[in-house]
Amino acid sequence: MARESFDKEVQFLRLLALAGGAYNRQQFASRLGISVHTYDKTLRYLKDMRTSLQPLSEKQESDLSEGLRYNHYESADPLLLFLFRAKSLKESESVRLSLTITLLQDQTLTAKELLDACSESMPLDFLCPDEKTIRGDLKYLEEVGVIIRCEGGRPYRYRAANDLVDRLSDDELLDLYDFVDVMANTQVPAVQGYLLRDTLKKALGKRGFAPETSDIHLYKYHYHSRILDEAYLHLIFQAIRERRKLHFLYLSPKKGKNYASKNTNPLFERETEGSDESTLPLLVIYDHQYGRWYLIGHHAKLGMVKYRMEGITQITAGEAVEEAVFAAMLERARQQLASSWVTDTLRPVRIVARFYNPDRAGANFIRERVEAQGQWGTIREESDATFLYEIAVNGTYEIKPWLRSFGSSCEVLEPVWLRKELIAEWKELREYYESV
Template identity: 60%
Template sequence: MARESFDKEIQFLRMLVLTSGAYNRQQFAKRLGISVHTFDKTIRKLKEIASASGNGNQSPEEPNKKFAGALRLNYYDSADPLLLFLFRAKSLKESESLRLALLLAALHEKPQTALELLGVCCNAPDAADRALFPDEKTIRSDLRYLEEVGVIKRVPGPRPYRYRMQDDLVRQLTDEELRDLMNFVDVMANTQVPSVQGYLLRDHLKRSSGSGCVSGVGGVSDAGEPFLYKYHYYSRILDEAHLFMLLGAIQNRRKVSFLYFSPKSDTSYASKNTNPLFEREHEGRTEQALPIKVVYDHQYGRWYMLANNSRDGIRKYRLEGMTQIEEGEAVAKELFEEKRSELEARIKHSWLIDTGRAVTVRVRFFHPGGSEPNFVRDRVLLQGQWGQIVEEEDGAFIYEIMVNGTMEIRPWLRSFGSSCEVLAPAMLRREMIEEWKELASYYESV
């Protein structure tokens, strides 16, 4: 799958799950910045990927079910992350995914050389229909790729080199140890970010447990699912497609260039049209910046890149609006550290990433019921970051914190409901009063 295609399908899926199929084909294509023909073609491609991954996104009894309908239905029917299937096909053409599957199946049986694997591909039953027939150079390139990602390893010995599956860990574990490892990976993948790598590892362990890689009979597949999870922001895993590339750019002090669509933009994607007759204006901005930090907002399930832009200084970008990302030139270590220090100073008092003017927020928290344990106090101490309890009252306490602006702390304060009263600043207090009046009006008798 080409990089541009992967960007398109990420934005396509994000809009599909966020709108829950509310748009018709024309509206969807216009919002995404593509043609209706491209919309239909992308739907077909996603159906093929979902079917090939065995994710169950399309019911075999209803092969003609609309893909949007399948997404809307299966979100509540399945505990698996729905959008993960796209990562299994990332950067792979159809012929590549079929060829790699053949290579891995052959290496799972016994160690083999590149020439032996070439024979496996050419002698496959459906090789003629797929016009597979790779050459030796292609097979060696595939083996290098699989070795780099740690799927296979070279067997020590003279030429020609032999390769085997790198599954020593799984083979050495007992059934009970493998079950414990799977449960640990399951918990971490579903409760920590980033999660995609953990999901892929979990799937690999499940396949290993059911394929006789471990001692005993039955493996772990009969143990059932001890944990089930459900996310409020399940589309956030789409942003992880760019996450590790950006973390690599930060580690190597490299600039990145990308086409950016702000959250206020009417479109979220722009295709690269090679035919000048079909060129169209897009609302995205071409940006070049030095990434310094990546931040995850658990309140809204969003990833942010904090970067230095030579034109505007410190800039914040939502990962969901970044497309066509490319690495650029590296910068000197001294310059990178200077920009990092500048950023850290700007966000020192940020509840999340706000770089506005610092204000002191003063809040009275009430303890409902007056009994122990004081869960309101415990939560404030746990989540209140660098804020402090400055005064104790009968059935309440005063909490103070200095933050950059009040926008980011408001959802946290609002989540305490009637157990929280904002005392200062006066503007924040007025805003909270207006919000609660609006909420109260929703519950007036009709």
């Protein structure tokens, strides 16, 4: 899949997940900056992609377009994950590697035996691989741990690396699936966990477990945008390791536009809504409260810059910089972010808040949440019913929603101007709920 095409599908699915059925076709296309014809073509492409990766019943296939729009939250499976499977490999590679893994499930084969088997089983639409290609595939699959080279001399024999799953009892396999399910839904990044979860689900199916077995808990805690933004993490982390600049088109979330097509036809060329950016990536930061990824980089003219990952499209790696230069920029960025709640770099402010313990027996979930999420802030006891929380943080813009989320269990004491801001906000909320 072309990179630009993947950008379009990412933004398409993000808006679909966030807006659901709130927009009609014309409104949806306008928000994306595409035509209604392109909207229909993209939706049809996603349906074909989903169907090819996971065969659907006739009813499921007929309901898929409506399910994409309205019912994506009803399943414990992250609907958007199939996009990663489709992007990860070229179509010919995907078919060839899938066939190789299938052939090695129940037997050991040499490279030449595998070549003969692949030549007999490859679909007619694809060229048969040569021995060099097969050996390259075997080397790749061995490096990523999918297959194992058997003991013995040349010619080497290979088999699928199913030892872990095969040696587990049914109860152990179910326990492992439940553990991976919870971790994939709560930890970041999550895409690799979801892929492992799918593999374990298939293993359960091979042992005769009904599909409903894996959906007993129906536990789900994922941000769809977070999963989609992980598409760029591998490239960004690789650029950070190699100290390479990144070039991309950035669409600021404030602009209200989610996608800008790459103008390849001069007859339809138009001015793009985004800005062309060139930055040296330094850090990636994840905001748990809103499920957002941020890229922290260094711009030649602006110094340290921050980008919301959801606005990055058409990303490519560029030239490398010297190690000493990268280290100096990274250290400077860490100093600026040392007191940031997430990414704020304003002047540090001392905040003191009083938290009220629950007035019922049992776990003190207020105290536990402050201890878990309060970062470097300090806690000191005030009375049996209250405790004080103090922190010096860059600005109040990012920490204010966290303080506000505690409702009546949190009272800001200092600074006075922040206390007055929150009082005004709560008065405004009270007016909304006055009887009509």
